Amino acid sequence: MPFKYRHLVQLLEELDAARKQAQFSSTRHCKPADELIISWFGQHDSEILRHGPSAVAFLSCLLLGRVPHLVYGLQEKSLASVLCKALFIENTTRGRQLQAWEATGLDFATCLEKCVMALSENDSSPPEREVTLEEIDDVLRQLAANSRFACPELKNRRDGVKAEVLLRSILSRLHSKEAKWFVRMILKSYSPVQIPEHLVLGCFHFLLPDILPFQNSLDEAIKILGKPELISIPYDPPNALQRKYRQECARLVTPKLGVMIKRQEYGKARSIRHCCLMANTRTMSVERKYDGWYCQIHIDKLKGKDCIQLFSKRGKDSTKPWVPLHPALEAGLRLSEPDCAITQNCILEGEMLVWSRSRKSIMPFEKIRKYIQYNGRAIGAAADSPRSPDEQLMIIFYDCLWHDSQNLVNEPHHMRRQRLEQIVSVTEGVAQIGEGREIRFGSASAKEELRKFFGHAIEQRWEGFVLKGRRDPYLSINWNANAIKLKKDYIKGLGDAADLCIVGGRRDAAEAEQCGGSPNWTAFYVACLQNKEIVQRFGSKPEFLILDILTRQTMSEDTFRELNQRGLGFCLPYSDSTEQMDVNIDQPDIRRQPPTVLFTKPFVVEVTGAAFTKPSDVAYYTLRFPRNVRLHFGRPLTETHSFEELQEMAKDSLTPAGPEEQEEIDWILRLTEADGKRDQCVDLHAGGTPSPSRVSTASISICTSSPLTASRGGAMGVHPTHSSLSSRDVAVNHDGTLSPSTASNHGPSHPLLPADHVELVDGSTALPVSINHTFGPELGVKRKREGSSLPAVAHKRPRIDTAKRALIPLGSSLRRQTSPVHPYQPPAVFRTPTTTTDQRFSASIERQPLSELKNVRTKHGSEKHSTSLAECVAHGEKNAGRTMDMHAENRSFATHPGSSSTTRSAHSLDDIILTVMSSSALSLQDVKSVNRVTMVFVQLVDKPYSKSVRNTIYGTTKAVLKEYKRQRDAEREWRLERCSNDHASQPQPSQQQRRMILFYDEKMRTSFSDSSLDSLKGAGDILRNQQVKKYFAGGLLITVHADRDEVISRAIWYWRESVRLLDELQP
Incomplete structure (x- = not known):
C-alpha cells in the first residue's frame, strides 16, 4: 500500500513543534527528536514498504541529501x-x-x-x-x-x-x-527541522547503514536488500541475531561499477600533539593534501571508448562536464596501451588539478573552473584569465578501491597503495601519485618528525596532510581507525588572518527560525577599505568593498549575539552610497543577496581563513572559508587591512617561500607553541616569545639546508625534492646538545633488528626508550647508571654515563652527519654564580683544574670579580639603563693572574646588529637619542606592506648569522690555540642574548624632526606611540647563546604581538 504524504507531514510538524518547545522552554520537558522518529516508525510500521520503488520513494522524500542527482x-x-x-x-x-x-x-x-x-x-x-x-x-x-x-x-x-x-x-x-x-x-531542505540520517536508516532497516558506504545510492542499496539471500531477513531482528545477519550481508555487498563508494571519513587534528594522540601507535602514511576537485574514477573496459565514468565529491555523475580530464586519465592508466594494468575494471580516487608546464608546478584552486564547462559555459570564470596553452588538467591518484573485480576496500592501505603504483604510469604534469611518507607514531621521534614535515609543507604552501593508517581499511567502523586531516587553519592561531570590517547585515527567516526567531540579522557582510590612505590623511568618507558573508556557523554564539545587540543602535536601510560610507559589491553571488541594513559604525573584526582564493567572477583574492570572527571594539577603521594590503597578503600566502627566507623554521616553532606547555620543545608562537627557562629540546639553527628524505618507516610515492630541513631525526637535550639517539639514528640502517627492539601492535618497531632518552637537570630524579647492580627507581630508565653522551650542537647535526667531539676543545672552567654589576671592566679569578683542588668549595668574595665571557654581554640585557653606545664602545676582558695574555672579548649581539643593519636604518645618533633600551633597534623600509619587508627581515637574519659565526670561529681558533695542551672539555654556562629589530615605514623619519621627542624616548615607547604606530611594518626577534653557534630568529608581523614580545623582553 503506498505511503501517505500526510504521515510524513505529521512527523515534520511534530519535530518542528518539539524544536520550538525546546527553544522557548528550558524547564518544561520536551520529547527529543530521536524518540519522535522511533515512535513514528513504530506507529506506521505496517504501512512502510522496505523493498522495491516504494522504499526508494519513502527514503528519497525523507532524506533529501541522499538524492544529489535530482537537481530541479x-x-x-x-x-x-x-x-x-x-x-x-x-x-x-x-x-x-x-x-x-x-x-x-x-x-x-x-x-x-x-x-x-x-x-x-x-x-x-x-x-x-x-x-x-x-x-x-x-x-x-x-x-x-x-x-x-x-x-x-x-x-x-x-x-x-x-x-x-x-x-x-x-x-x-x-x-x-x-x-x-x-x-x-x-x-532540498527541511530547515529549520533537522532529520538525523543515521537514525532514519537504522529504523528503516538495520542493514542499510552498512550497505550504503559500499554502494552510496538508495536505489542500489534497496536492490541489495531485495536479493533472495537477504529479503527474508527482518528489518529489526533481536540484537543476538544482528551480528550473524551482518556477516551474511557482508559476503554479498561489494562495490559496483557506476555506483559511487562513500568517501572515507576523517578526523580533524587541532595540533601536532592532537594528531599524534589520534594516530596512537599506528604507522601512518602522511600524504600531501592537494587543493583540487575530488574525483572518483570508475573504469569499465567492457564499454570500449566510453569506459570512463567520473563522480564528484557530492556524488554527481560528472563524466561529461569533466571530459577535458579524460586524456590525462587515459595516459596515466594506459587505457589504450597493451601494457595496461587494468584488464577488466577499476575504481580509483584522485584529485583534478591544473599544471603549468613553464612553472613546473600545480596552479591554484580557482584555475580549474575555467577548464570545466556545464552546458557549454564555464561557471564562475567570467573574470578569470583566458585558458593558457601552457596549462593543462592533470590527475593526482591516491587510492585504489577496486581492481579487476577484486574488492580492495577492506584491504590495508599499504596494499592498496602498492596496487595503485602498479596501475598508474607516472608522468609529470599529467598523472602522478600523491606525495607522502610513512611515520611510525609508536616511536619517540614521531612528533618531531611530523612537525618538521608539516613545517616544510606549510612553507611550500601545501594545503595540508591526510594521514592514513598503514594497516587500516578504506572504510572502518572504528573511530580510532579513521584517517586524519591536518591543515594549518585547523590549528588555533596559525590560519591566515585579516583585520576587516562588518558593514551590513541581512536576516534570513529560515535561519532565524532555527535560532528561535529572535536575531535581527543572521548574516553579516565583511568588507575592506578601498581608500584607506585617503581616510587616514584627510578623514574622507570611507569606501568599502564587500568580500564575503559571515553566518552564525562562522562565529561563536557570544559574537553572534553581540553583533545583533550592538548593531541596533546604528543601522540604516541598505544603499550603495550614504552619508557615512560608500559600499561596492562586485561578486554576483553577493549581489543577488545584498545586505538589508548598513551599520553606520562598522565593526572591526579579525577573521581567520584557510589561505586565500579568488571567488567566482572576480579577479581579486579574499579569505577562503572565513570563520573564527573576533570583535575588536575601540579600534578605528584605519587599523584594518585595505584592499591593496589584502591582495599583498594573499600573494605572500600563496607563493612558496624561497630557501633563503628560512620560513620553515618559523613555522616549526609556531607549531611547537601550538602544542602547549606540555610539549618539550622551544616555546615559540605567533603570540609569544621564548624565555630562557622554557627553551628545551628543539633549538633550531636558521642556516640548515638539506633535502627532506624519507623516514625510517620507508618512502612512498613521489617525495619533496628540496627542503630547508633535514628529515633525519634529531633529539636535543635541554642544554641544546644531541641525545645519543641522534647518533644512532644517523648511522647505517641494519636489515635485522636487535632483540631489545620493541615490536608495536601495527608491526612497526621503535628503539628502546632507554637508548633514546637523556635527562635535563630540571627533572631531578635519581637513576642508576648502566651496568650498576643497584636497584633502579620504579618506572625509571638507567642513566647513561656522561662520557657516552654525544654533546654535539644541533646546528652541526642538521648540516652534516654526526661526528665525534673535537679532541681539542678548551678545558672546563668552573665559576661561581655571579651577579650583574655596573662595572665597565670585570676580571675573573683563574680557577685551577678540578684534579688540583682539595675540594670544589667556592671561594668567598669571588662574586665581586668573576665574570664569564658571555656575562659581559648580558649586562645590557639585565640593566635597561645602559645605552647602546656602551656596547658599541666598551669591551669586557677577563684576565688571569700570572698570565700576560687576556681573553678575547665576548661577541656582543648589539655590535653585530649595528654592523649588519643597512643604510636605511636610523643613524647611530638617532638610536642613541630615542632608544634607551639596548635590546631594541629600529630599521626603516620603503614599502611597509610588500614582500620587500619579508626579504629585508630574512636578509638581516642571514647577515647577523654570518657575522656571528665569523666571530665565533675566530674566538674558537684563539681558544684552541691557547688551550692546546689541555684535554678536558666543558662548555661554558649558557648565557642568552635576545634583541628585537623593529621595521617601520620611511615616513616615520618625520617624527624625529619634531622638537618634542619626549614621547618617543626608547624603542619600546616608539612601538606603543599612537603617532607612529601606523608606520609599523614588522619585527625580528634574534636569540643567541654564548655556548652555541646557532642563531634563533623569529619574524613578527603584527603590532600587538610586538608589544607583547617587548614586555617580555624588557626587564
Whole structure:
C-alpha cells in the first residue's frame, strides 16, 4: 500500500513543534527528536514498504541529501513564478505577495502557507486521491529530468512537460501545511527541522547503514536488500541475531561499477600533539593534501571508448562536464596501451588539478573552473584569465578501491597503495601519485618528525596532510581507525588572518527560525577599505568593498549575539552610497543577496581563513572559508587591512617561500607553541616569545639546508625534492646538545633488528626508550647508571654515563652527519654564580683544574670579580639603563693572574646588529637619542606592506648569522690555540642574548624632526606611540647563546604581538 504524504507531514510538524518547545522552554520537558522518529516508525510500521520503488520513494522524500542527482534548477525567485502559474494567481494580490515574500519577514515556504494557501484552502481529498510519497517522487524525478542540469541517467526520461503543470497535479490536493513542506522538499531542505540520517536508516532497516558506504545510492542499496539471500531477513531482528545477519550481508555487498563508494571519513587534528594522540601507535602514511576537485574514477573496459565514468565529491555523475580530464586519465592508466594494468575494471580516487608546464608546478584552486564547462559555459570564470596553452588538467591518484573485480576496500592501505603504483604510469604534469611518507607514531621521534614535515609543507604552501593508517581499511567502523586531516587553519592561531570590517547585515527567516526567531540579522557582510590612505590623511568618507558573508556557523554564539545587540543602535536601510560610507559589491553571488541594513559604525573584526582564493567572477583574492570572527571594539577603521594590503597578503600566502627566507623554521616553532606547555620543545608562537627557562629540546639553527628524505618507516610515492630541513631525526637535550639517539639514528640502517627492539601492535618497531632518552637537570630524579647492580627507581630508565653522551650542537647535526667531539676543545672552567654589576671592566679569578683542588668549595668574595665571557654581554640585557653606545664602545676582558695574555672579548649581539643593519636604518645618533633600551633597534623600509619587508627581515637574519659565526670561529681558533695542551672539555654556562629589530615605514623619519621627542624616548615607547604606530611594518626577534653557534630568529608581523614580545623582553 503506498505511503501517505500526510504521515510524513505529521512527523515534520511534530519535530518542528518539539524544536520550538525546546527553544522557548528550558524547564518544561520536551520529547527529543530521536524518540519522535522511533515512535513514528513504530506507529506506521505496517504501512512502510522496505523493498522495491516504494522504499526508494519513502527514503528519497525523507532524506533529501541522499538524492544529489535530482537537481530541479528552482530557487525561491524562480519557484515563486512557477507556483503562481501552477495556482493560477499570477496577477493577483496573493501572487504579488508571494513574489515579494522577503518583505513579509517569513521564509518562502511559510509565506506560501500563510499568505497564499491558507487564504483559499483546498477541499479534503478522498482517501483514494490522497497524495502519496510515490507520486511526489515521480513528479520530482520528472522535474529533475526536464531541468537543464539533468544527469545522464535522467535525460532519457525527458517529456517536455512544464514545471507548473507537474506541480499543479500535487498542489491542487494539498492543504497549506502540506504545501509548505512540499515546497521545502523542492528547495532540498527541511530547515529549520533537522532529520538525523543515521537514525532514519537504522529504523528503516538495520542493514542499510552498512550497505550504503559500499554502494552510496538508495536505489542500489534497496536492490541489495531485495536479493533472495537477504529479503527474508527482518528489518529489526533481536540484537543476538544482528551480528550473524551482518556477516551474511557482508559476503554479498561489494562495490559496483557506476555506483559511487562513500568517501572515507576523517578526523580533524587541532595540533601536532592532537594528531599524534589520534594516530596512537599506528604507522601512518602522511600524504600531501592537494587543493583540487575530488574525483572518483570508475573504469569499465567492457564499454570500449566510453569506459570512463567520473563522480564528484557530492556524488554527481560528472563524466561529461569533466571530459577535458579524460586524456590525462587515459595516459596515466594506459587505457589504450597493451601494457595496461587494468584488464577488466577499476575504481580509483584522485584529485583534478591544473599544471603549468613553464612553472613546473600545480596552479591554484580557482584555475580549474575555467577548464570545466556545464552546458557549454564555464561557471564562475567570467573574470578569470583566458585558458593558457601552457596549462593543462592533470590527475593526482591516491587510492585504489577496486581492481579487476577484486574488492580492495577492506584491504590495508599499504596494499592498496602498492596496487595503485602498479596501475598508474607516472608522468609529470599529467598523472602522478600523491606525495607522502610513512611515520611510525609508536616511536619517540614521531612528533618531531611530523612537525618538521608539516613545517616544510606549510612553507611550500601545501594545503595540508591526510594521514592514513598503514594497516587500516578504506572504510572502518572504528573511530580510532579513521584517517586524519591536518591543515594549518585547523590549528588555533596559525590560519591566515585579516583585520576587516562588518558593514551590513541581512536576516534570513529560515535561519532565524532555527535560532528561535529572535536575531535581527543572521548574516553579516565583511568588507575592506578601498581608500584607506585617503581616510587616514584627510578623514574622507570611507569606501568599502564587500568580500564575503559571515553566518552564525562562522562565529561563536557570544559574537553572534553581540553583533545583533550592538548593531541596533546604528543601522540604516541598505544603499550603495550614504552619508557615512560608500559600499561596492562586485561578486554576483553577493549581489543577488545584498545586505538589508548598513551599520553606520562598522565593526572591526579579525577573521581567520584557510589561505586565500579568488571567488567566482572576480579577479581579486579574499579569505577562503572565513570563520573564527573576533570583535575588536575601540579600534578605528584605519587599523584594518585595505584592499591593496589584502591582495599583498594573499600573494605572500600563496607563493612558496624561497630557501633563503628560512620560513620553515618559523613555522616549526609556531607549531611547537601550538602544542602547549606540555610539549618539550622551544616555546615559540605567533603570540609569544621564548624565555630562557622554557627553551628545551628543539633549538633550531636558521642556516640548515638539506633535502627532506624519507623516514625510517620507508618512502612512498613521489617525495619533496628540496627542503630547508633535514628529515633525519634529531633529539636535543635541554642544554641544546644531541641525545645519543641522534647518533644512532644517523648511522647505517641494519636489515635485522636487535632483540631489545620493541615490536608495536601495527608491526612497526621503535628503539628502546632507554637508548633514546637523556635527562635535563630540571627533572631531578635519581637513576642508576648502566651496568650498576643497584636497584633502579620504579618506572625509571638507567642513566647513561656522561662520557657516552654525544654533546654535539644541533646546528652541526642538521648540516652534516654526526661526528665525534673535537679532541681539542678548551678545558672546563668552573665559576661561581655571579651577579650583574655596573662595572665597565670585570676580571675573573683563574680557577685551577678540578684534579688540583682539595675540594670544589667556592671561594668567598669571588662574586665581586668573576665574570664569564658571555656575562659581559648580558649586562645590557639585565640593566635597561645602559645605552647602546656602551656596547658599541666598551669591551669586557677577563684576565688571569700570572698570565700576560687576556681573553678575547665576548661577541656582543648589539655590535653585530649595528654592523649588519643597512643604510636605511636610523643613524647611530638617532638610536642613541630615542632608544634607551639596548635590546631594541629600529630599521626603516620603503614599502611597509610588500614582500620587500619579508626579504629585508630574512636578509638581516642571514647577515647577523654570518657575522656571528665569523666571530665565533675566530674566538674558537684563539681558544684552541691557547688551550692546546689541555684535554678536558666543558662548555661554558649558557648565557642568552635576545634583541628585537623593529621595521617601520620611511615616513616615520618625520617624527624625529619634531622638537618634542619626549614621547618617543626608547624603542619600546616608539612601538606603543599612537603617532607612529601606523608606520609599523614588522619585527625580528634574534636569540643567541654564548655556548652555541646557532642563531634563533623569529619574524613578527603584527603590532600587538610586538608589544607583547617587548614586555617580555624588557626587564
